[in-house]
Amino acid sequence: MAEPDAGRKSFEEFAAGALPALLRFGHVLTGSPAEAEDLVQEALAKSLRRWRKVRADDPVAYVRRVMVNTHLTRWRRWGSRVRLGDVPEAVADDAGLARSQEWDALRRALAQLPPRQRAVLVLRYLEDVPDEAIAAMLGCRPVTVRSQASRGLTALRPLLAAQTAGTGTGGNTHA
Amino acid sequence: MRDDDSYEGRLRELLRDPGWSLTPPPDAQAWIRRSARRQRVALTGLAACTGAAAATAVAVPLALAGAGSPPAPAAAGHVQATPLTQPKATSVLMPDVTGLKLMNAEAVIRSVTGPVHLVIRHVKVPHHGGTVVGQVPAPGARVSPDGQITITVTVYDAS
Numbered sequence: 001m002a003e004p005d006a007g008r009k010s011f012e013e014f015a016a017g018a019l020p021a022l023l024r025f026g027h028v029l030t031g032s033p034a035e036a037e038d039l040v041q042e043a044l045a046k047s048l049r050r051w052r053k054v055r056a057d058d059p060v061a062y063v064r065r066v067m068v069n070t071h072l073t074r075w076r077r078w079g080s081r082v083r084l085g086d087v088p089e090a091v092a093d094d095a096g097l098a099r100s101q102e103w104d105a106l107r108r109a110l111a112q113l114p115p116r117q118r119a120v121l122v123l124r125y126l127e128d129v130p131d132e133a134i135a136a137m138l139g140c141r142p143v144t145v146r147s148q149a150s151r152g153l154t155a156l157r158p159l160l161a162a163q164t165a166g167t168g169t170g171g172n173t174h175a
Numbered sequence: 176m177r178d179d180d181s182y183e184g185r186l187r188e189l190l191r192d193p194g195w196s197l198t199p200p201p202d203a204q205a206w207i208r209r210s211a212r213r214q215r216v217a218l219t220g221l222a223a224c225t226g227a228a229a230a231t232a233v234a235v236p237l238a239l240a241g242a243g244s245p246p247a248p249a250a251a252g253h254v255q256a257t258p259l260t261q262p263k264a265t266s267v268l269m270p271d272v273t274g275l276k277l278m279n280a281e282a283v284i285r286s287v288t289g290p291v292h293l294v295i296r297h298v299k300v301p302h303h304g305g306t307v308v309g310q311v312p313a314p315g316a317r318v319s320p321d322g323q324i325t326i327t328v329t330v331y332d333a334s
Contacts (some may be wrong), residue, residue: 023197045210
């Protein structure tokens with residue numbers, strides 16, 4: 001009897017600890033807060049159903065993998081009908097959500113990238129996942145990951161170059 | 176190379192911007208368990224529908240064979256299956272897919288009806304999208320394999 005309780009407790013601890021980071025990862029991955037929440041909820045629910053197996057390995061990596069694959073599958077199924085990654089023009093004018101111009105520019109630039117390329121960049125530069133692990137996650141070769149990352153970086157380069165050049169010149173909306 | 180490093184560094188920095196942070200839902204555990212329950216229901220429904228479809232696929236040809244040919248003398252304890260001509264496609268009962276996620280709904284429908292023409296309509300909502308909120312024909316109605324099914328799915332709209 002103690003075992004299921006222990007499993008439940010360990011899952012709750014894991015979910016509580018990992019949730020903020022997973023939500024942020026989902027947000028960067030999808031570009032949409034609602035889609036991010038949906039993705040995290042689904043991935044955590046999946047990991048809860050297989051918790052005994054998942055906990056023995058690397059639960060965060062498992063949840064991340066489920067999120068990426070679910071997102072890419074949804075994109076393939078829905079991509080032609082709905083652009084889930086579309087960025088709303090207006091950002092909420094809540095003071096707590098005040099954004100820098102460069103963050104907003106990156107948000108828009110990421111939304112233009114193909115989802116797979118975006119996933120590679122997010123895994124590589126936000127989560128610092130090695131190329132080999134990204135390749136295993138996406139079911140491709142490390143060389144493909146490197147080329148996707150290179151293409152994504154090239155697409156973002158004009159933005160990053162402008163921001164790098166403009167750093168310290170007041171390209172920020174914060175007072 | 177130096178430029179590459181600085182771009183990568185800048186990207187890393189921007190991806191870690193606090194603007195990406197989201198507030199976790201107040202009761203995260205219940206939120207996760209709700210989704211797990213939905214997944215279980217969807218999987219159970221899918222398994223049941225697949226089982227029903229398989230049973231139909233076996234039962235219908237056997238029933239047609241029974242009706243179309245005189246009863247063959249069967250050896251005691253044996254049921255003899257007669258080779259059949261291809262049976263005509265029959266209509267099936269429309270499953271209830273409301274409340275399911277689009278992906279699960281599609282899987283359930285396809286498993287029951289086969290390659291039916293599926294039309295997906297979208298309705299914008301100010302909260303999480305991706306859930307089926309309507310379907311035509313209604314649950315329990317008959318659908319022919321060459322018929323059309325329309326399902327209405329919510330799509331998140333921030334505006």
